[in-house]
Amino acid sequence: MNEPLKRVHVLHGPNLNMLGKREPHLYGSETLEEIVQSLVSLAGELNIHLTSFQSNHEGELVDDIHKLFEDGIDGVIINPGAYTHTSVAIRDALLILPCPIIEVHLSNIYKREPFRHKSMITDIATGQIAGLGPQGYGLAVKAMAVMLHDA
Numbered sequence: 001m002n003e004p005l006k007r008v009h010v011l012h013g014p015n016l017n018m019l020g021k022r023e024p025h026l027y028g029s030e031t032l033e034e035i036v037q038s039l040v041s042l043a044g045e046l047n048i049h050l051t052s053f054q055s056n057h058e059g060e061l062v063d064d065i066h067k068l069f070e071d072g073i074d075g076v077i078i079n080p081g082a083y084t085h086t087s088v089a090i091r092d093a094l095l096i097l098p099c100p101i102i103e104v105h106l107s108n109i110y111k112r113e114p115f116r117h118k119s120m121i122t123d124i125a126t127g128q129i130a131g132l133g134p135q136g137y138g139l140a141v142k143a144m145a146v147m148l149h150d151a
């Protein structure tokens with residue numbers, strides 16, 4: 001019998017809508033749309049329904065996390081952008097979720113300015129992937145698939 005489709009949501013914080021144009025030496029040349037497209041097809045192969053949301057506004061990200069809770073989402077992958085380093089509100093919202101959470105960063109935040117070394121969510125996330133560019137999201141989807149289908 002086929003396993004029920006698991007639902008995974010990918011959240012992108014501020015400035016990630018500018019991928020492809022924004023500091024390409026750090027963040028690469030792929031656009032967010034291209035990254036999400038390839039994640040949707042990868043997820044399909046792994047029996048996962050993948051949705052995604054990007055916002056430049058902290059409160060909108062918090063609202064989206066609340067919706068995920070109400071919808072009973074199975075897993076969340078999040079790159080909070082600069083809010084990684086500052087947002088108690090996003091941390092508190094994520095703490096409401098009972099599902100696995102994977103934190104992703106395109107760049108290796110530990111090789112960059114000291115203010116980027118601290119993440120507000122690493123200690124509440126299931127795991128973190130940083131510094132592998134867009135393929136970090138793909139690895140997060142694969143890890144999520146293993147966790148959710150083995151659960």
Ligand code: DQA
Binds near residue numbers: 083105106107108
């Ligand atoms: C980022 C790293 C953050 O420090 C930065 O503010 C971003 C992107 C990354 O994906 O490498 O916007 O989260």
